[in-house]
Amino acid sequence: MALLTVTNLSKKFGGLDAVSNVDMHVDDGELVALIGPNGAGKTTLFNMLTGVIPPTSGKITLTTATGTISLLGHKPYQVAKLGLARTFQNIRLFANLSVRDNLLAAMTHRYTENFFAEIFRLPAYYKKEAKVGAWTDALLREFDLTDVADYDAGNLPYGTQRRVEIARATATSPRIIFLDEPAAGMNPEETAALMKLIGKLRTDFQLTVVLIEHDMSLVMNIAERIYVLNQGKLIAEGTPNEIQKDQAVVDSYLGGGVHA
Amino acid sequence: MAARWKAALVWLAIAVAGFYLINELIVVGVINSFIENMLVTIGINIILATGLNLIIGFSGQFSLGHAGFMALGAYATAIITQYLGNALGFYLSMAVGVVIAMVVAVIIGIPTLRLRGDYLAIATMGASEIIRVVLNNLKITNGAAGMYNIPALANWPTVYVLVCLTTLMIVNFARSRAGRAIQAIREDDIAAEAVGINPTKWKLAAFVMGAATAAVAGSLHAVYIQTIAPSDFGIMNSISILIIVVLGGVGSITGTFVAATVLGVLDTVLQSFGTLRMVIYALALILIMVFKPSGLLGRYEVSIRKLFEKKGVRHGTADSHESE
Numbered sequence: 001m002a003l004l005t006v007t008n009l010s011k012k013f014g015g016l017d018a019v020s021n022v023d024m025h026v027d028d029g030e031l032v033a034l035i036g037p038n039g040a041g042k043t044t045l046f047n048m049l050t051g052v053i054p055p056t057s058g059k060i061t062l063t064t065a066t067g068t069i070s071l072l073g074h075k076p077y078q079v080a081k082l083g084l085a086r087t088f089q090n091i092r093l094f095a096n097l098s099v100r101d102n103l104l105a106a107m108t109h110r111y112t113e114n115f116f117a118e119i120f121r122l123p124a125y126y127k128k129e130a131k132v133g134a135w136t137d138a139l140l141r142e143f144d145l146t147d148v149a150d151y152d153a154g155n156l157p158y159g160t161q162r163r164v165e166i167a168r169a170t171a172t173s174p175r176i177i178f179l180d181e182p183a184a185g186m187n188p189e190e191t192a193a194l195m196k197l198i199g200k201l202r203t204d205f206q207l208t209v210v211l212i213e214h215d216m217s218l219v220m221n222i223a224e225r226i227y228v229l230n231q232g233k234l235i236a237e238g239t240p241n242e243i244q245k246d247q248a249v250v251d252s253y254l255g256g257g258v259h260a
Numbered sequence: 261m262a263a264r265w266k267a268a269l270v271w272l273a274i275a276v277a278g279f280y281l282i283n284e285l286i287v288v289g290v291i292n293s294f295i296e297n298m299l300v301t302i303g304i305n306i307i308l309a310t311g312l313n314l315i316i317g318f319s320g321q322f323s324l325g326h327a328g329f330m331a332l333g334a335y336a337t338a339i340i341t342q343y344l345g346n347a348l349g350f351y352l353s354m355a356v357g358v359v360i361a362m363v364v365a366v367i368i369g370i371p372t373l374r375l376r377g378d379y380l381a382i383a384t385m386g387a388s389e390i391i392r393v394v395l396n397n398l399k400i401t402n403g404a405a406g407m408y409n410i411p412a413l414a415n416w417p418t419v420y421v422l423v424c425l426t427t428l429m430i431v432n433f434a435r436s437r438a439g440r441a442i443q444a445i446r447e448d449d450i451a452a453e454a455v456g457i458n459p460t461k462w463k464l465a466a467f468v469m470g471a472a473t474a475a476v477a478g479s480l481h482a483v484y485i486q487t488i489a490p491s492d493f494g495i496m497n498s499i500s501i502l503i504i505v506v507l508g509g510v511g512s513i514t515g516t517f518v519a520a521t522v523l524g525v526l527d528t529v530l531q532s533f534g535t536l537r538m539v540i541y542a543l544a545l546i547l548i549m550v551f552k553p554s555g556l557l558g559r560y561e562v563s564i565r566k567l568f569e570k571k572g573v574r575h576g577t578a579d580s581h582e583s584e
Contacts, residue, residue: 050454080456088454094447097440105444108437109456118436119429125436126264132437172455234337 002063003028003208004084004176009058011044011232018044020232022058026176031202031209033223035216035243037253040229042212043089046178049210050086051079074179081109085174087165089181089212095154101144102153103136106171110135114260134170142204143167143197148258159190167195176208177201183215191218198222216254228253267565275424282416296416300484302524303419304477307426309504309516311473316502317559318434319466320371320446324381326501327378327389329471330462331493332364333357333478335395338407338488350413354479358472364391365471366464373463385495386574396490406489413483422480423531426473431513433469436552442466507548 004026011019019041026032030147034042047053049060051074060071062082071079111132113175117124141145148156153164162182169177179198183191195218201207213219219226220240228236228249238247243249284300285291291299309328315323336357341349372383395401433439441462444452448458482488504523508515526544530537548556 048573052450052454074452075458076450077456077458080454086454088451092448092451092454094444094451096447097443101440101443105440105452105457106455108441111437113437115438118438119432121264121268121432128437168455 002026002061003030004171004210005059005061006049006209007046007059007061009050009060010056011041011053012056016164017232019055019229022229022232022234024227024234024237026208026210028063029202029206029208031211031222031224033211033213033219033226034229035213035219035226035253036229036235039231041232042229043180044232045229046086046180046190046210046212049077049079049179050084057077077109080172080174083173083175084178085172085176087169087171087182088178089184091158091161091165093161093165093168096152098150099153099156099167100136100140100149102164102168103139103171104132106168107132107135110173139145139167139171142200143170159186159193162186162190162194166201170201170205170207174207178210178212180212181214182211182247183213183218191215194218195222213232236256263568265566266568267563270564279417279420282420291488294340298524298528300419302482302520303416303423303505304480304484305501305520305524306423306517307473307477307480308501309508310427310430310513311470311477311518312501313505313508313513313516314430314434314466314473315470315513316438316505317509318446319442319463321463321467322377322381323384323467323470324495324498324502325368325384325386325388325391326470326474327493327495327497328391328574329361329365329474330478330481330497331388331391331488331490332361333475334488334493335401335407335478336360336475337479338377338410339400341411341413341483342407345411346414347413350411350479350483354476357475357479361471361475361478362468365468369464369467370460373467385498388493389495392493395493401490404490406487406492407482408487410482410486410488412486414480415484419484422476425460426476427513427517430469430473434513436464438465446454490538503545507545507555509557509559511557511559512557512561514560515555515557518557521534522556 002025006022006024009022010017022045034045036042044053048055049071051071055072061068064082071082074082094105097105103213111128113122116122117151140149143166145164145167148160153161156164166179166182183194186194192240198209199222199240201209211219211223223240226238226240226243227234228243230252236243236249244254247248271541282291286296308330312323312326315321323473337350337353340353340356343349344352368384368387372380375383396404401407441457442465444455444457445459445462453459490535505516507523508517508519526541530540533540
């Protein structure tokens with residue numbers, strides 16, 4: 001079943017066709033990778049899918065329990081509420097907030113608090129806080145962040161910050177998580193840990209994962225299906241095996257001697 | 261007993277002790293009417309500056325129009341107490357002022373909070389000037405001459421209680437779901453939006469909350485000083501509130517308390533220096549900004565609950581995961 005369907009999506013920046021006529025679909029529970037050379041339009045595509053920039057033309061639809069809805073015209077926070085979470089190519093954490101508060105801030109749309117209960121600390125407030133606190137503790141444990149929960153997120157090592165960002169995206173209780181180059185700047189050890197973490201997102205959190213990545217060993221190892229973008233156009237789609245043999249992809253991106 | 265109850269009790273004890281201390285000192289005669297006046301001014305400044313700190317320090321929106329909202333509260337009280345010159349009239353007028361300030365904050369906030377940094381500062385400054393000019397030209401506000409003979413309906417205990425109340429509300433607001441949302445927007449609005457936080461809504465919430473407390477301070481100012489004029493609520497007044505926030509530490513309510521007190525005392529002590537006063541005052545500000553650019557306390561907050569919890573953890577009794 002297609003969870004997310006993209007039809008004929010285009011984005012023009014002035015005279016530049018950043019993304020042109022892209023058709024893709026993401027099925028429920030799938031792990032899809034989006035690859036391509038720098039400037040191919042991968043992040044632009046992500047930004048359109050998560051509502052950050054409006055497409056010039058085309059359609060994006062999401063299948064929900066109540067039916068199929070168009071994501072066009074939704075603001076990023078509305079898209080997030082619909083269950084599409086993301087991380088950023090350049091990490092964007094709430095740097096001066098603790099890791100715990102980073103996760104708590106990402107949960108604000110999952111519960112409500114009465115204003116008067118908040119400012120006068122009525123019992124209802126403590127009940128809500130206990131519930132949300134339990135969600136946070138569970139998430140901290142899942143992502144192995146309990147030890148750093150009270151540190152400011154901005155002071156953590158790079159690899160941990162990546163993990164916090166993925167945890168924060170998961171805290172929004174999404175159905176699809178978009179990871180924009182999660183392995184960028186990681187050493188092989190960290191990349192291996194990341195691979196395990198992405199596996200966990202799928203098995204433990206039942207998330208559908210869409211991944212932009214340049215680390216081909218990671219992509220070829222974990223992706224079920226790959227879309228290849230080049231100069232804004234989709235040039236190939238298929239399983240890792242098919243993509244590695246695709247002449248157009250080899251010519252424009254992978255190059256001659258890559259055997260992942 | 262849960263740490264939160266202990267902490268609440270300690271804070272209550274501190275508030276009550278502070279009240280009795282001031283009361284006793286007045287009875288003994290250590291605090292004369294001159295010092296009492298200073299304390300009330302400090303109290304009003306604390307109310308103003310904690311509200312502004314919520315807007316600037318927690319939601320990260322640089323607002324320069326706080327005196328405008330204060331004016332709305334002051335004028336609501338001045339006008340209503342003319343007809344209803346008793347305590348009931350005062351509290352009613354305070355409520356009216358708060359509601360007016362909140363409505364005006366929404367009207368100003370929706371278009372201006374789209375702006376960032378300097379642009380927002382200029383827009384809010386302009387909005388506050390509009391409020392001042394309107395007050396300057398209305399008949400009901402008695403134009404530029406202002407309003408006088410406002411009944412003296414507040415004394416220092418009133419101010420003291422309201423300082424405690426507004427601070428409690430703002431601190432609790434900042435440490436709840438709302439506070440986490442507005443702090444996330446301050447840290448990174450794009451990331452905040454990506455996790456489902458509606459930036460317009462929460463920025464506006466902080467702005468309106470700050471405006472409401474400014475109106476409370478305005479009401480107190482009106483009945484304590486008993487004379488108000490539009491010129492009391494100009495840009496310089498907004499800036500002097502901003503100075504308290506910046507000096508104490510943007511994002512630290514404790515810092516706001518310290519800065520309001522330090523500046524209030526400094527202002528009073530220096531009165532004997534005549535014209536040299538402003539020079540010393542300015543020098544003190546410059547020195548603090550040079551040696552402590554994040555303000556006296558940075559983002560530090562005094563937390564009695566943390567104190568209890570730390571002790572608890574050391575003895576292995578409290579579950580640290582229950583914190584926040």
